Amino acid sequence: MIMTALKSYHLLNFMTILLAFLSARAVQSQEREEVYETGKMIFNTQCGTCHSVHKEMLGPMLASITQKHSEQWLIAFITNSQEVILSGDEYARHLFEEYNRTVMPSFDELSKQEIRAILYYLKEESEKPTGDWPTFADIEMNYSDNNISRGEQLFNGSCAICHFIGKDGEGPSLGSVTKRLPRPWLKRFIRNSQEVIKSGDPYAVRLFKNYDMQVMPPFDFLDDKDIDIILDYIEYQSASPPPVAGVNGRKTEAVMEVQQFDIDNKSMKKSNKMTFTIASMLLLLAGAVLHVFLMVKLFRYLLNRKKS
Ligand code: HEC
Numbered sequence: 063m064i065m066t067a068l069k070s071y072h073l074l075n076f077m078t079i080l081l082a083f084l085s086a087r088a089v090q091s092q093e094r095e096e097v098y099e100t101g102k103m104i105f106n107t108q109c110g111t112c113h114s115v116h117k118e119m120l121g122p123m124l125a126s127i128t129q130k131h132s133e134q135w136l137i138a139f140i141t142n143s144q145e146v147i148l149s150g151d152e153y154a155r156h157l158f159e160e161y162n163r164t165v166m167p168s169f170d171e172l173s174k175q176e177i178r179a180i181l182y183y184l185k186e187e188s189e190k191p192t193g194d195w196p197t198f199a200d201i202e203m204n205y206s207d208n209n210i211s212r213g214e215q216l217f218n219g220s221c222a223i224c225h226f227i228g229k230d231g232e233g234p235s236l237g238s239v240t241k242r243l244p245r246p247w248l249k250r251f252i253r254n255s256q257e258v259i260k261s262g263d264p265y266a267v268r269l270f271k272n273y274d275m276q277v278m279p280p281f282d283f284l285d286d287k288d289i290d291i292i293l294d295y296i297e298y299q300s301a302s303p304p305p306v307a308g309v310n311g312r313k314t315e316a317v318m319e320v321q322q323f324d325i326d327n328k329s330m331k332k333s334n335k336m337t338f339t340i341a342s343m344l345l346l347l348a349g350a351v352l353h354v355f356l357m358v359k360l361f362r363y364l365l366n367r368k369k370s
């Protein structure tokens with residue numbers, strides 16, 4: 063009898079620990095969810111008038127941005143972009159010029175934690191589908207330049223297996239890249255990225271590391287004009303109509319599915335957490351009852367021994 067109780071007691075203890083571990087995991091994923099929601103809320107209210115993750119607006123598209131800069135740089139830039147630009151940071155100065163010296167307001171009232179929440183949101187959001195990009199057929203009527211369709215061909219043929227324009231993929235999103243980096247640099251990188259990385263270029267080295275040292279193949283067979291055409295196509299697509307809203311503002315099925323999935327996922331996590339909590343409580347209660355039972359038995363046993 064005592065042996066069975068003792069065994070069940072150990073088993074119950076073990077299961078309680080296991081459940082505590084699982085519910086800690088559930089809480090952790092809920093915390094991540096909360097950071098995401100906080101980041102999303104701040105982004106939408108403070109940054110959304112000038113930035114989108116999937117599209118160029120007044121400021122650059124922000125897909126893959128957390129892979130392109132160090133966290134330290136991003137926090138400094140978001141806190142006070144002008145300070146970074148005036149400090150002589152070459153990248154920031156170039157960006158400022160390309161965006162016609164549009165001053166991004168400083169956000170020094172945001173705490174580091176809040177900025178980290180925005181960055182977490184940007185990272186997660188970069189991996190989400192962007193809905194349908196308008197195809198060439200949709201934009202043909204207001205775009206007569208044949209180079210765009212040639213650019214689309216070249217891009218689809220050589221780059222699209224690794225790159226999206228509005229979303230992170232095997233390689234970084236290429237949205238706004240023509241404004242973010244000087245063309246001569248881009249041409250050198252596309253022709254032979256490894257050469258640029260090996261030359262010690264800090265931006266290229268960081269990017270390479272953040273993409274798990276994945277080697278982008280050299281495209282030295284593309285001539286200057288072809289690369290220009292690809293870059294023009296990227297520039298054109300970066301600022302095309304909002305992909306998330308789809309053509310004419312209709313939400314695409316893909317986007318709706320993702321949203322439904324998000325909702326399902328969220329309510330599932332909540333109910334998971336409830337189940338874990340209730341089960342842990344019940345197990346703890348049963349453990350406590352058994353514990354008391356065993357203590358009483360032990361106490362009696364000791365008393366009996368003393369008497370005899
Ligand atoms: C008034 C418009 C505006 C607002 C609001 C704004 N930005 Fe910007 N942002 C810009 C512009 C324009 C640039 C390009 C650089 C420049 O002109 O200084 C930029 C650049 C950036 C960059 C560098 C991108 C790159 O490609 O390297 C980051 C990161 C950024 N913004 C994040 C944010 C975040 C986060 C917020 C909200 C807290 C925000 N911005 C709010 C206009 C804005």
Ligand code: HEC
Pocket residue numbers: 130217220221222223224225232233234235236239248251252255269270271273275276277278279281292
């Ligand atoms: C096999 C996958 C692959 C292919 C194909 C590929 N890339 Fe890349 N690309 C990458 C990776 C990975 C990176 C990140 C840097 C690294 O790991 O070297 C990158 C980085 C870049 C960057 C730097 C982006 C930034 O924001 O800093 C540019 C520009 C670029 N690629 C353009 C192209 C173009 C244009 C093509 C087609 C002609 C192409 N890539 C084809 C994998 C690829």
